[in-house]
Amino acid sequence: MVAKKTPLYDEHVKLGGKIVDYAGWFLPVQYEGLIKEHEAVRNDAGLFDVSHMGQIMVKGKDALDFLQYLLTNDISKMTDNQTMYALLCYPDGGVVDDLLVYKYGPEEYLLVVNAANTEKDFKWMIDNKKDFNIILENISDQIGLVALQGPKAEKILQKLTDYDLSSIKPFHFKRDIEVAGVSCKVSRTGYTGEDGFEIYSSPEDIVTVWNKLLEVGKEDGLKPAGLGARDTLRFEATMPLYGQEISEDVTPLEGGLKFAVKLDKEADFIGKEALKKQWEEGLKRKIVGFELLGRGIPREGYEVYKDGKKIGYVTTGYLSPTLKKNIGNALIDSSEADLGNEIDIMIRNKPVKAKIISRRFLKK
């Protein structure tokens, strides 16, 4: 299958982006350079094309009940114009996908899902629709989406809109506001650990938003940023990536996402029983953070040993651009997961010493 182009494809090419096929989409892995883009987001601001994300509308009288049945988080706690992180699980507790829920109203919700999982998620929802009185619609192709992230995000975006952005609190959004002369939904969310916004519009209008932002943001250090920086930023900020920290085989509890799994929520949700059992019996393995003490860079898939015995594997690892240290996440036996424990990461068949540290890498 030939990869698809987002509405911003031509802009990426013009900006010299290095285009790769990611989850079936042609997207830039970097423009000027991963490290510069990463630093721009931490210090000033970066702009990402995330139009590839999947978007599924859930509408109807039973929309809330359906989402309560499908998702691990407690959707009944949401107010209008709020967003919430949640997981879609299999009956055995494995993860179908992780996503953001946008509450438009009591009978109208938008789910923003991982691009590579969109078809799978949509099918999963249809298969579990049962007698719920709802309408499901995959509107992924009808929307353009950019993420403006970094400490200067509000200052930059405010230049393009009369709407008072300071009134949009984290994990909240506002629909139908004018940005750069076009109608947008502006959400104070992101995947970098910095303040910032995700801006939704029609595929045609997103080109205007993108170009205007780069124009007015230049004096504040705004740079276009690619998929490479997106991953290093989310990793440093303790955010999971589907397929690595969580997957069909790794539950959200093992992945350190207990905060989004409401085992005491009244409604039964798919996977609740298995997850409850796993929690009550105690996790046999879990995701930990580690810092390499020897030379090398830990990478996804590298094996983890303790005293010559295999205890797990690395789920994400980098030379952290912010901390300048070799750090990673690993899924390991819980018995070896105490902070300070020394483990070995196998790098090209050689054990390299590492120490378990908090996954809140950026916390001082």
Next chain:
Amino acid sequence: MKVLKDLYYTKDHEWVKVDGDEGYIGLTDYAQDQLGDIVYVELPEVDDEFEKDEVVSAVESVKAASDVYMPVSGKILEVNEALLDEPALLNEDPYKNWIVKFEFADKSQLDELMTSEEYEKYLEEEV
């Protein structure tokens, strides 16, 4: 992408410079561009012997690790230790900053590598 005359090239985007019975191995401009910011280099020990196509070194960007293969068989005479502290030298000038210096085991293996003209054609056609 810059391609220098008088070097030999491999399909893995490495170059070999010949100096009598000794040679140098490095990455091509195309390779460093593909990798992006290089942040880590692993080097072999002096006197280590490698067969052609064996992994002799590793070069890593933020994004990915990439093996460096021995283009021909040989014994390591010297490693470029400056790369340990400054891996980005490979981005800045990939033809000046060699990775290892080695002694040929069999110089006729050079015949299996590409000339600069062939490598330029390879870049155009294959990549």
